[in-house]
Amino acid sequence: MTIELRGIRFFHTGSDDRPSFTATAYVGGTPAFRVRNAGRGGRHDYTTVDLALQLEAQRYAKSIPRAYPFEPLDQLVDDLLDREIARRTVAPLLRDHLVFTLPGDRLGTYRKLSAPYGAASLRWIRRHYPQATIINEQLAADALAP
Incomplete structure (x- = not known):
């Protein structure tokens, strides 16, 4: 299963912990849900586009070993965001x-x-x-x- 974030937009508001962002999550190339976070702490906000695909993504997220005891889908999204941040900011320096x-x-x-x-x-x-x-x-x- 391929899960990716597209249309990621970062904003310079919010906390030092996580960036404020909006994105659309795709499962197998099809839009599954939209996700956003205001960067003020707490869970991500999700808007369903395709319920079956969103549930598939949630099941997949639960199967991944977690680094912290929060919502598995939030952690999966965080991991995808971290990769995008690295791609945008760090990759040119490497x-x-x-x-x-x-x-x-x-x-x-x-x-x-x-x-x-x-x-x-x-x-x-x-x-x-x-x-x-x-x-x-x-x-x-x-x-x-x-």
């Missing part, structure tokens, strides 16, 4: 930089080392920032995931 985050950084903000990703830059980051999350590695793992 070609020429080692991109990383540190604990406490705001969601959606990234740090970059003015050196390409490689053994030397990884050694430097690991020595100076051992707690860093290397985005280059994280996105590569996501790309290889089924």
